[in-house]
């Protein structure tokens with residue numbers, strides 16, 4: 001089993017990029033409510049598995 005992976009996500013509000021600890025591949029697909037680490041606005045992060053890599057997609061939470 002691989003060590004935990006990081007995903008770069010782009011905030012849909014301020015468009016800054018930051019890294020989050022990705023969930024285990026066995027836990028995908030999943031969605032997280034997450035507050036941007038830069039502007040603190042809430043967003044939704046969707047994690048999916050793409051060829052054994054966990055990839056993240058973001059969208060505004062409202």
Ligand SMILES: [Zn+2]
Nearest residue numbers: 011014036039
């Ligand atoms: Zn932000």
